[in-house]
Amino acid sequence: MRGIDAVMGRLDDAARDELAALYRDLHQHPEPAFEEKRTAGIAADRLREAGFEVRTGIGGTGVAGVLRNGEGPTVALRADMDALPVLERTGLPYASTNDGLMHACGHDMHVACLTGAAHLLSAGRDQWAGTLVALFQPAEEIAAGAQAMVDDGLFDLTGRLSVVLGQHVLPRPASTVFIRPGEILGAADSMEIRLYGRGGHSSQPERTVDPVVLAAAIVMRLQTVVSREVSPFERAVLTVAQIHAGHKENVIADEASITLNIRTFSPEVRRTLLAAIERVVNAEAAASGAPRPPSFHTLNAFPLTANDPGATADVTDAFTTRFGAARVADLAPMMGSEDFGVFGTAAGVPSVFWGLGGIDPSQYARAEREGRLAEDVPGNHSPFFAPLISPTLPMGVEALVTGALTWLSR
Incomplete structure (x- = not known):
C-alpha cells in the first residue's frame, strides 16, 4: 500500500x-x-x-x-x-x-x-x-x-x-x-412496559390487582419465548433488565414497569419476539384482571x-x-x-x-x-x-x- x-x-x-x-x-x-x-x-x-x-x-x-x-x-x-x-x-x-x-x-x-x-x-x-x-x-x-x-x-x-x-x-x-x-452485530430493541393494577392495603389483597405479581408472571413467561418460539438454529436473546414498583412495604402499588431488551440477527425472529412480548404481556394482564391494558414504549432500536x-x-x-x-x-x-x-x-x-x-x-x-x-x-x-x-x-x-x-x- x-x-x-x-x-x-x-x-x-x-x-x-x-x-x-x-x-x-x-x-x-x-x-x-x-x-x-x-x-x-x-x-x-x-x-x-x-x-x-x-x-x-x-x-x-x-x-x-x-x-x-x-x-x-x-x-x-x-x-x-x-x-x-x-x-x-x-x-x-x-x-x-x-x-x-x-x-x-x-x-x-x-x-x-x-x-x-x-x-x-x-x-x-x-x-x-x-x-x-x-x-x-x-x-x-x-x-x-x-x-x-x-x-x-x-x-x-x-x-x-x-x-x-x-x-x-x-x-x-x-x-x-x-x-x-x-x-x-445483532439488531437490538429496548422497551418499557407499564402495567396497571389497583392499589390498596397489603392486608387486603382481595381488594387489589397487584402489579408486582403481574410483573413477576410476565417475567417468568417471557423466559420461554426464545426457548419455545424461536428455532434452535436461530440466535436470539430476551432480557428483562428492570422492574420498578411501589414505595412502601405495606402498600400494594397501582402500577409497575418493566424494561426489556431483545437481540436478534434475523428480521423474522425480531418480529416473532416483538409479537410474542405483546401477546404475553396483554394476556397476563387480562388474566390478572388488570383495570386497563398495558402500555408499550420503545426506548431505542439498533439496526443489524x-x-x-x-x-x-x-x-x-x-x-x-x-x-x-x-x-x-x-x-x-x-x-x-x-x-x-x-x-x-x-x-x-x-x-x-x-x-x-x-x-x-x-x-x-x-x-x-x-x-x-x-x-x-x-x-x-x-x-x-x-x-x-x-x-x-x-x-x-x-x-x-x-x-x-x-x-x-x-
Whole structure:
C-alpha cells in the first residue's frame, strides 16, 4: 500500500505520549449521550489544528471534519463519544472523575484513535489523494446519534461518501484486529412496559390487582419465548433488565414497569419476539384482571450491523499485509449492537467495522487456558473494563490509517 510507511512514520514517541495523555484525559471526563460537549470540543479543536474544515453541533453534539486533498474517493472514519452510567471500579490513576459515569465501552479509546489517525493522514497528505472525513458521533449507547447526524444534514458537508470505516475496542488480545464480512452485530430493541393494577392495603389483597405479581408472571413467561418460539438454529436473546414498583412495604402499588431488551440477527425472529412480548404481556394482564391494558414504549432500536463483503475483503487484505496474518483474526458475530451502520445505509455506500483488541495478551491467554475469561477479563460495559493504552492506542491509529489508505492511496 503506497504511502503508509511515510504516514505512520510520524507516530513517534512524542506523538504516542501526547495521544496517551489525551486518552487518559478523555477517560477521566466521561459525558453521557448528547451531552458530550467537552469531548466534542476537544475533537473539533484537534481537527482544526490538523487543517480540517470542521462543523460542530451536528445532530446535537456531533462533529465532522473534512480534509479535501485532490481528486479521489471520500472515506469516512467514525468514532463514538458517549459514556455509560456506570460507577468505575478499575482503580486506575486516571479513573473517571464524574461519579456514576464511565467510559466502560471504550469510546474514549475510539476518539483518541481517530484524533491520531486524522493528524497523521493530514501530515501525510503528499501520500494520498481524495477526501478524508472524520466523524465524532454522539449518543451511540442509545442508538440515536448516527441518525441524528444524518438527519441534521451531515452529507451536505461531506458530499457523497465512498465508504465508511469504524472500529471498536474489545476484550480480546491487544495488537490484534478482528474482522469478517457479513453480519457481525445483532439488531437490538429496548422497551418499557407499564402495567396497571389497583392499589390498596397489603392486608387486603382481595381488594387489589397487584402489579408486582403481574410483573413477576410476565417475567417468568417471557423466559420461554426464545426457548419455545424461536428455532434452535436461530440466535436470539430476551432480557428483562428492570422492574420498578411501589414505595412502601405495606402498600400494594397501582402500577409497575418493566424494561426489556431483545437481540436478534434475523428480521423474522425480531418480529416473532416483538409479537410474542405483546401477546404475553396483554394476556397476563387480562388474566390478572388488570383495570386497563398495558402500555408499550420503545426506548431505542439498533439496526443489524453487517460488513460489505467486497469492502471488507479489501480492508482484510490491507490489514494482513500491514500487520501480518497472525495479528488479523476472525470476528465471530456478537449479540452486541451498534448504530455505526446507519451512516453507510443512509449514504448508500459500503461500510466496514472491525474489532480492536485491548487486553494484555498474556492475561487473556492465561484466563482462556484456565477457563476464566468471564471472571478475569472484564468486558465492555463492566465497571472494571480498562483497555491497555499501549499497544491498543497506536494499533487503533494504525488500523484506521490502513483502512483509509486502502481507498485513498489508490
